Amino acid sequence: MDDKKPVIDFAIIPGYENVRLHESLLPPPPVDYIPPKNREQPDFISASVISEDTARQALLEHVGQQCCWGKGAAQKMTIKELKWSPSYHVSL
Known part of the structure; x- marks a missing residue:
């Protein structure tokens, strides 16, 4: 059985002429794709301000979840x- 992945020639896909082959790239969606219109976005009114201790703890937890990151810089940094800052978390 052949386990090789198919080779995609991005030069023939409009908009991808200068892209080099990379395994994680996907071709663009079909031109006739129409996103659904019935999605409602919740209103975001405000967010509470977090303390420096809370921010540092969140940073240390994030650093702790990374396999090759050290905690030294996060522990010593001055905030x-x-x-x-408003932002959206998007899951596809």
Whole structure:
């Protein structure tokens, strides 16, 4: 049985002429794709400001989940200012 992945020639896909082959790249969606219109986005009113201790703990937890990251820099870093910034978490 042949376990090789098919080779995709991105030069023939519009918009991908200059892309080099990489295993994680996918071709663009079909041109006739129409996203659903019935999706409602929740209103985001405000968020509470977190403390420096809470921010540092979240950073240390994130660093702890990475296999090759050390905690030294996160433990020693100085947090000068925490700013609220709006963002969306998108899951595809």
